[in-house]
Amino acid sequence: MTTQVFHNGHILTERGFETGVCVVVEDGHIVAVLHGPPPAIGEHIDLQGGSLVPGFIDMQVNGGGGVLFNNATSVEALATIARGHRKYGTTGMLPTLISDDIDVMRRAIDATHDAIAQGVPGILGIHLEGPYLAAARKGTHNASKFRVPDADDIALATALDNGVTVITLAPECVPTHSVTAMVERGAIVCAGHTAADYAQTRAGLEAGITGFTHLFNAMTPLQGREPGVVGAALEDANSWVGVIVDGVHVHPASLRVAIAAKPRGKVLLVTDAMPMVGGNDASFNLYGETITAVDGVVRNAAGSLAGSALDMASAVRNSVHLLGLPLDEACRMAAQYPAEFLGLGHRLGRIATGYRADFVVLDANLHVRHSWIGGTE
Incomplete structure (x- = not known):
């Protein structure tokens, strides 16, 4: 011992x-x-x-250590991504697959299964960000990959049997019975990259959605006569929201409003990190296009934000310095609250x-x- x-x-x-x-x-x-x-x-x-x-838990990691998960769906790639983020305090993560073809999804899920089975440090499951998204809010995702999930899709997306699965989808693009089926098969479902209105978002919540992927980004805003996805997310007391606290994706005042609106414990720090975190190259390839970080901001050729160069330690620091949060609460947003959202709060995220x-x-x-x-x- x-x-x-x-x-x-x-x-x-x-x-x-x-x-x-x-x-x-x-x-x-x-x-x-x-x-x-x-x-x-x-x-x-x-x-x-x-x-x-407590070690930080990041539910949205597209890449790290110079590797993009979409481009390298292997156990070795996952180990490299996890090592890249480990130096910034991330001890648990969901490698995140950006919308892609079925074969890539299958390889990513298999690699995640094998990484967990082999005990690769830090891998807790997988986050499938798409391909069940809205073209109107696609961000850097390739809309040609988008589709409506059928029974085979649902079976594949929920196939991981030894770790956590998070699925981000647009509730207006996926029938509510399909959302419910994913949840019944053990997935955690989030709304994101969505042009849904308030009513469609509420229907998704009632069908089993429990989270919102990078709140404010790639979703309909809160307005006076149409609350949109953001309004539904802030109103709902039972759901969690992920936030990218890098001073670029969302204005600090908007983040302070969200934290004030949600019950304590329902706001999580995420990075949406790309390969340059823990890596040496400021550029990477996605869908055949070169994506580059300039002054720490990651954009595609069209100028759209394409993930981030944020790490979790920086997200914690920014939560203290930009948002005015106490350090203990910022750390809970990086550890305890993500663990609870992922159903792992009984064994991860606390010093107890x-x-x-x-x-x-x-x-x-x-x-x-x-x-x-x-x-x-």
Whole structure:
């Protein structure tokens, strides 16, 4: 049995940040959170005054480490993407497939299954962002890939049997019975890249939609006489919304409004990250087109935003500095709340007894100093 004792830091416990506390880990899981001096057992890990927070969980990762998931549907590619994001505190992620052909979807799902089976650190499941989307709100997606899911599509999209599946779709483009079928087969369904009106969005929520993909982006806005997708998302107390806090995708004031409107715990940080996160190249290829990051903003040739160059540690810092959130709440938005949305809140996202020892140490400037997944650095 391997025992570790984490001590001498600001530790984000269930009560907020605490000092004079230590965390005891055995075989990769937390067995105690103790007040007072650390016990004289196991390996002592001195946090040197850093902040120990739960490992970040990102449900929208298109790529990283120089790799785009659509272009490299293999276990090796997933390991590279996960390593690219690990240095920024992401200890759990859903590799995200942008709308593509059925064969690519099948390979992506198979690769995710194999990565989880082989224990690739950080891979929790898959996010299928499309291809059941609206051409009017396609963003950088290729509308020629879009389709209405039939029974075979639904079976394929929900085929992952050893991890979490999130499916983003446009509720006005998918029959409500198909949304319900996906949910019944274990998928978590989000609305996104959608031109739906308020009534269509409400119908989707009633059919089983529980999330909204990158709120405000690629969806109908909140207006006085037509609340749209954004209005439905902010009104609904039971659904979660993902937000890209990079100062580009959404104005900070709009994000503050969303956080104020939603119940606490229903707003998640996501990156929508592209291959340049954790990689060395500012460009990559999608659908045969070169996509480039300029001054940290990723756009296609038409000028549309094409994902982001954001990492989760930066999203946490931006939530503190741009949105004025306390650090503990920003960290919950990056860890605890995503875990709860994904149905993993009983074992991930908190520093508490019984949870997996997925940790990040932040320095005084909120940059990542160390990370652990299941107690392994």
